[in-house]
Structure formats: structure tokens, C-alpha cells
Amino acid sequence: MATETKTGLDQVTKDIIKSTVPVLREHGTDITKRFYERLFETHPELKNVFNQTNQRKGDQPKALANTVYAAALHIDQLEEILPVVKQIAEKHRSLNIKAEHYPIVGENLLLAMKEVLGDAATDEILQAWERAYGVIADVFISVEKEMYEEVENKPGGWVDFRDFEVVRKEKESDVITSFYLRPADGGEVASYQPGQYITVKAEMENEPYNQLRQYSLSWAPGNDMYRISVKREDPMGEFPAGKVSTYLHEKVEEGSILPISAPAGDFVLDQLDERPLVLISGGVGLTPMMSMLETVIDKQPEREVIYIHASRNERVHAMKARVQEITEEHANVTAYTVYDEPADPIACDKTGHLDRAWLEEVLPTNQAAFYFCGPKGFMRACYQYLKQLNVADNDIHYEVFGPSEDITAS
Structure with a gap:
């Protein structure tokens, strides 16, 4: 521009x-x-x-x-x-x-x-x-x-909202469900970059206003449909359950129509960089990471990839089987799992939270491209650990859920 x-x-x-x-x-x-x-x-x-x-x-x-x-x-x-x-x-x-x-x-x-x-x-x-x-x-x-x-x-592109049909709904974990979306008009879909998101317009009965929510696309570009993977936001403290996530999980079924906007976002994988790639996600922050991972094994099959995912336990960990499949088929990909409260301690590589000492142990180098996404507290911790490991500022890439917030303060 x-x-x-x-x-x-x-x-x-x-x-x-x-x-x-x-x-x-x-x-x-x-x-x-x-x-x-x-x-x-x-x-x-x-x-x-x-x-x-x-x-x-x-x-x-x-x-x-x-x-x-x-x-x-x-x-x-x-x-x-x-x-x-x-x-x-x-x-x-x-x-x-x-x-x-x-x-x-x-x-x-x-x-x-x-x-x-x-x-x-x-x-x-x-x-x-x-x-x-x-x-x-x-x-x-x-x-x-x-x-x-x-x-x-751009081919398949559009402005404003366009109707998409839910052609498949798949439960990924106790709290995350994927929705596969194909244009209701039968036309092609606009391409996107791994890491980008779409906006869903939820038109819910008995609600005075429509609700717009942004969800990362959770698989690689190049398919004839989009996939989003949505966490059901349950009540927490003073905050009620998420209206849109509950609506998607409980009311939207295969055959439902969802208006969406074309893919957007500037948190995208640099596919010209051939150095090692480190992907770190917390909870549903895995959605853009999965798009990046699926892309790099297809487009950069020789690039070394370290993927670290943290979640509360194995029941809420989505797409674990797919990541395991990728690591078995691609020798250049190594994956680690961190669970805060595992039901089975041997189900993960680390119990508790990410920390700098463990990251230093598993990361082969700090001369790599680092991408991370997750809840804000998780993101602040990731940023501080990477800075303590002397990772260069221009090698640190992140996206904050919701409105952008400064996560760099120590």
C-alpha cells in the first residue's frame, strides 16, 4: 500500500x-x-x-x-x-x-x-x-x-457479508467445535494467508442486535471452503456465557447459513523465511497456528518446525491427533504439549505452565521466527520469555484475542 x-x-x-x-x-x-x-x-x-x-x-x-x-x-x-x-x-x-x-x-x-x-x-x-x-x-x-x-x-472476493452454508460440524474437544463453510451461492472462495480470520454475523432470535465475531481460519488456504474452530465461552465470574459461541455450538447445524466477511488480518506467516519456525499456542489460540502448520508442511516441507501447545488438560485440547499425525509423517516437525491439570501426567510433555527454563531446554535456537497466540496472560508470559531468551523484536509475531492490548510491559 x-x-x-x-x-x-x-x-x-x-x-x-x-x-x-x-x-x-x-x-x-x-x-x-x-x-x-x-x-x-x-x-x-x-x-x-x-x-x-x-x-x-x-x-x-x-x-x-x-x-x-x-x-x-x-x-x-x-x-x-x-x-x-x-x-x-x-x-x-x-x-x-x-x-x-x-x-x-x-x-x-x-x-x-x-x-x-x-x-x-x-x-x-x-x-x-x-x-x-x-x-x-x-x-x-x-x-x-x-x-x-x-x-x-481478487478471485472469489467480496465486500460486505456473503452467505455461507455450514456443510460440516465437527466436535474437536469438550469446548471446541469446527465449522466447515462453503459459499451458499456456489461460487469460489477468496484465498487467504495462514493466520487470517473471518467475521461471522450471528443473526439470533430474540436478540435486538446482530452480533459480529472474528474467528481465525484453522486450516491451510487452498480448499474450496473455510474452516473455523470455535471455543464455547462458558460463564466465568461476573461475565455470562458468550452469546455467539453458545449460539454456534447449540443452534447452528449442518445446513445452517452464516453471513461472513472476506478473510482479513495482518498476523500472517512469512513464507519467504526459511529459518526454523516456532509456533506457540494457548487454548483456542491454536486456530491460526494450525493454519500456519498445515501451510508450512505443504509449501516449505524442509523447514524445521517446533509446535508447542498449552491447555488446561487433554479433554479441552483440540486437534491433538492431527498434530501427532503431522509429526509422524514429517520428520522436520516436532510437537510438545503442556497441560496445567492433566488427567494423565504422561499425556503431556510438561505439567503446569510454560516457563523460560523449559522453553530454553526444548528450543534449538533463538534465531528463528516465533509466532504465538492465546489468552492475554499467556501472551504476556510468552513475550517476556522470548525477550529473556534474546529473541529479536522483528522475529516475535503475535495476535491478541479481542481488541489489541499492550502485552509487552514487564
Whole structure:
């Protein structure tokens, strides 16, 4: 993509924006929380777009606050945040966010700033942020326009949602079920890169709004259908059962129709890299890892692969038999299993949690490409262990479930 990030802002405006950085650091999440409240009060139809579970948990306001803060911090050089822009734009494209949504967001964001900051949000500050928001929105709109055009013009590609039929439903473990999806119109499917995801639109009875959820594609590209493998999110503490995962597990059957968006995402396997590949997953984080593993044994059959999977026990471990089959057929692949509470201690290679000492023991080198995915606590631990093992920053690749969150803090 050749998107430019020239700000077009005068120096006075930039200076005012930069002066708000300390305020955003302190009050950013309060502002974005109030923003979402305002947004859904004035435009309840947008509840069809935003994940309401992430709203309840506070993940989405925090993610937006981090983005606004980064934009203010780098207002002189917005190209510094272009990687983050592209990551968010991938999600926006998969959710079918359009240019006409940006003025609505801008208006409510400025009003939320005014409400939360009170007299500290002077007219001068609000006017500066209005100009800055316009520039930042233009960057997003431009990047997303290119993404929409690219996906629409590729073979089998489409924009918005397209109906797919569930042609097979397969239980993978006590909590994970796979769904095989084929276009209901009989057409071809768009190709994708291993690690990408699709967005499912769940149209559930007795629910006032549709629900959108993103699920990684869990097998290699090149098939005439897609596969997603979904964990049933059971009630946990103050949080109820996941509406969409429960709906998929209990209501969706073979023959059901699911509208989905075209594959998206920037967490993808670099197939030009021939160095050893280390895949690390926790729980249902195995879904993009399986796509990468299936791809590399087909496209790079000589590449050394280490696959480490961690889960609570063998009953919730999905696709273990498939990984074992791959290791038996491909001498270049080695797999390890870590169980927190195994029913049978000999069913895994390590009992308890991943730790740095064990990783150092089983990893042949730190000069490799590392990809990991799983719950946020698991991801933070993986990142810290790899840094302690002196793995280079550009060799560490990860994807966070839900809104992006900084997992790099020690």
C-alpha cells in the first residue's frame, strides 16, 4: 500500500495536540468509555457492529484510548503509527466500517472529551482535536478504501457479508467445535494467508442486535471452503456465557447459513523465511497456528518446525491427533504439549505452565521466527520469555484475542 500520512496540520495545532498527551494518558479510558456510551445512545444501530462483550469488559474503550493517545504522541509523524492503523483498518474492513461512520465517531469523541475534561477542554483544544481527527480519519479511510478494493477485485472476493452454508460440524474437544463453510451461492472462495480470520454475523432470535465475531481460519488456504474452530465461552465470574459461541455450538447445524466477511488480518506467516519456525499456542489460540502448520508442511516441507501447545488438560485440547499425525509423517516437525491439570501426567510433555527454563531446554535456537497466540496472560508470559531468551523484536509475531492490548510491559 502506498498510503501517505502527511498531516496537513499547522504547527500551532500540532503543539496543542501534543500538550494534551499527559491528559490523555491519565483520562483517556474515561473519555473513550463515555464516547461509547454516547455513541450507542445516539446511534444504537451501531451495536450491530461493536462487540458488546468487549464493551462490558472494558477492552474496547481501553483499545481506543491507546490509539488516540498514540495519535496525539505521534501527531508530527503519523507514519509512526501506520502499522497500528493498518492492523485496525483490517478489523474495520472485516466489520464493514465505512467512510460515513467516521464523522459520527468524531462528533461523539469530541463531546466525550468535553464532558470528561470539563473546563480543561477549552475551545482551542477541541478545535485542534477536530482538525487532527479529520486528518487521522482520512488516513484510516484511505487505507481502508485500498483494502476494500483489493478484496473485491481478487478471485472469489467480496465486500460486505456473503452467505455461507455450514456443510460440516465437527466436535474437536469438550469446548471446541469446527465449522466447515462453503459459499451458499456456489461460487469460489477468496484465498487467504495462514493466520487470517473471518467475521461471522450471528443473526439470533430474540436478540435486538446482530452480533459480529472474528474467528481465525484453522486450516491451510487452498480448499474450496473455510474452516473455523470455535471455543464455547462458558460463564466465568461476573461475565455470562458468550452469546455467539453458545449460539454456534447449540443452534447452528449442518445446513445452517452464516453471513461472513472476506478473510482479513495482518498476523500472517512469512513464507519467504526459511529459518526454523516456532509456533506457540494457548487454548483456542491454536486456530491460526494450525493454519500456519498445515501451510508450512505443504509449501516449505524442509523447514524445521517446533509446535508447542498449552491447555488446561487433554479433554479441552483440540486437534491433538492431527498434530501427532503431522509429526509422524514429517520428520522436520516436532510437537510438545503442556497441560496445567492433566488427567494423565504422561499425556503431556510438561505439567503446569510454560516457563523460560523449559522453553530454553526444548528450543534449538533463538534465531528463528516465533509466532504465538492465546489468552492475554499467556501472551504476556510468552513475550517476556522470548525477550529473556534474546529473541529479536522483528522475529516475535503475535495476535491478541479481542481488541489489541499492550502485552509487552514487564
